[in-house]
Amino acid sequence: MAALGARGTAALPVRLRALWALPARRALAADAGEGKAAQPKPAFTDEAVQTLLYKMTGLDLHKVFRPEKKGLKPPHYKLMTEAQLEEATRKAIEEAKTKLIMPPVLNEREPIDDVLAEDKVLEGTETAKYVFTDLSYSIPHRERFIVVREPNGVLRKATWEERDRMIQIFFPKEGRRVVPPTLFKDENLGTVFQQDRHEDVLNMCIAQFEPDSPDYIRVHHRTYEDIEKHGKYDLLRSTRHFGGMVWYLLSRKKTDGLLIDMINRDLLDDATSLITLYHMLHPECQSAKEAKEQKLQGVDLIKVFVKTESQREGYIQLALQAYEEAMATSSAS
Amino acid sequence: ALSAGSRLLRGRGGHVVIRFALGGCTNRPFFRIVAANSRRARDGKYLEQLGCLDPLPNAHGEKVAGLNLERLRYWLGCGAQLSRPAEKLLGLAGFLPLHPMTVTGAERLRRRRQREQQPQAAPADGSAEPGTGT
Numbered sequence: 382m383a384a385l386g387a388r389g390t391a392a393l394p395v396r397l398r399a400l401w402a403l404p405a406r407r408a409l410a411a412d413a414g415e416g417k418a419a420q421p422k423p424a425f426t427d428e429a430v431q432t433l434l435y436k437m438t439g440l441d442l443h444k445v446f447r448p449e450k451k452g453l454k455p456p457h458y459k460l461m462t463e464a465q466l467e468e469a470t471r472k473a474i475e476e477a478k479t480k481l482i483m484p485p486v487l488n489e490r491e492p493i494d495d496v497l498a499e500d501k502v503l504e505g506t507e508t509a510k511y512v513f514t515d516l517s518y519s520i521p522h523r524e525r526f527i528v529v530r531e532p533n534g535v536l537r538k539a540t541w542e543e544r545d546r547m548i549q550i551f552f553p554k555e556g557r558r559v560v561p562p563t564l565f566k567d568e569n570l571g572t573v574f575q576q577d578r579h580e581d582v583l584n585m586c587i588a589q590f591e592p593d594s595p596d597y598i599r600v601h602h603r604t605y606e607d608i609e610k611h612g613k614y615d616l617l618r619s620t621r622h623f624g625g626m627v628w629y630l631l632s633r634k635k636t637d638g639l640l641i642d643m644i645n646r647d648l649l650d651d652a653t654s655l656i657t658l659y660h661m662l663h664p665e666c667q668s669a670k671e672a673k674e675q676k677l678q679g680v681d682l683i684k685v686f687v688k689t690e691s692q693r694e695g696y697i698q699l700a701l702q703a704y705e706e707a708m709a710t711s712s713a714s
Numbered sequence: 715a716l717s718a719g720s721r722l723l724r725g726r727g728g729h730v731v732i733r734f735a736l737g738g739c740t741n742r743p744f745f746r747i748v749a750a751n752s753r754r755a756r757d758g759k760y761l762e763q764l765g766c767l768d769p770l771p772n773a774h775g776e777k778v779a780g781l782n783l784e785r786l787r788y789w790l791g792c793g794a795q796l797s798r799p800a801e802k803l804l805g806l807a808g809f810l811p812l813h814p815m816t817v818t819g820a821e822r823l824r825r826r827r828q829r830e831q832q833p834q835a836a837p838a839d840g841s842a843e844p845g846t847g848t
Contacts, residue, residue: 497808506820509771513807517784530806551780
């Protein structure tokens with residue numbers, strides 16, 4: 382995971398800070414634009430937000446540890462007592478928690494536009510530009526000097542795309558290619574979405590791009606839009622991308638489909654967490670004020686939210702009715 | 715390498731230089747920027763590799779060069795000399811000031827191009843005028 386920057390380091394829980402490898406105190410010029418850490422609006426990285434998103438992600442061990450395509454080996458059986466089995470399950474849950482840590486959600490990075498020197502004398506001598514990379518081993522990639530000498534003599538800092546390419550050439554990272562695969566072009570993404578491989582696309586995207594690059598953000602938004610259009614929320618449940626998707630939908634107030642899906646699957650707790658998050662993000666909306674005044678819980682919260690905020694009121698009411706009938710019959714029987 | 719009449723025998727001189735070592739294949743050069751004893755062969759055993767330069771432009775029209783500035787500074791601090799192409803490259807990179815021969819070479823090129831253009835312009839004028847005159 383790439384480095385985040387100075388903002389919000391103190392607010393992060395320890396496990397996130399360690400895993401995202403945040404540097405101690407780097408102030409990037411781009412961070413001035415990331416106003417999400419400002420006081421009124423809660424950020425993606427807040428402790429409270431992260432706990433709610435993590436609860437919603439769910440922990441289906443069978444999905445997290447589903448078999449990946451690896452080399453063929455005969456299965457390995459162990460004979461365990463009950464206590465050992467519990468211990469093994471506990472360890473599996475710990476591992477699953479690390480697998481479910483959410484990738485960062487950042488604003489798009491500002492383009493680099495810095496001229497270091499202008500030497501008009503060099504005009505016309507060269508036909509191609511020179512790209513110089515500093516190969517010192519102990520510098521973080523974000524601070525590496527990568528400069529370009531253009532044929533017209535101007536010495537400027539390299540753009541973000543040139544930087545990413547050069548760093549991948551000299552310090553190759555696994556899973557990343559120098560030229561991004563054609564999969565990430567808009568026309569090809571549709572094909573992959575039809576095969577329901579959203580999670581694979583997102584994993585490849587995380588490996589290939591930096592979290593604040595425009596391509597990363599574009600691919601993620603495209604994926605979330607497609608999931609929301611077809612209602613395939615369950616594809617991402619119990620993966621590390623679920624939190625990001627929920628955050629995206631919340632900021633654009635497109636939570637109806639997700640709410641219906643949760644109620645249909647009898648995940649009332651998740652539905653209430655969703656609405657709590659909605660109120661945290663948009664405290665000025667009417668349902669937020671009502672909820673705060675009356676301190677609503679559970680199904681009442683959902684009902685108030687549905688009345689005031691949602692577009693697909695009818696569907697949600699139907700789903701709620703079905704749920705309540707199911708609860709009534711199951712408690713009666 | 716240390717026979718009686720060997721070039722590398724100690725006690726006779728030799729200093730560290732930072733220069734280009736040529737590698738690659740036919741019609742495909744590739745330079746490694748290298749700190750080596752001055753009396754070694756150009757492509758022979760070196761002390762440390764400090765970078766590389768690909769003189770042919772890639773698909774994006776760039777000539778890629780990598781320089782390990784930290785180690786370069788170390789060797790320069792140890793008293794290494796630079797070869798002229800290495801100095802020119804570092805001048806282009808901005809690590810050192812622009813080499814005066816780069817500037818001179820650019821001016822010479824410009825003057826040569828101007829001289830080539832003028833004789834073309836003069837006969838062209840000379841051949842055009844009688845045409846317009848008559």
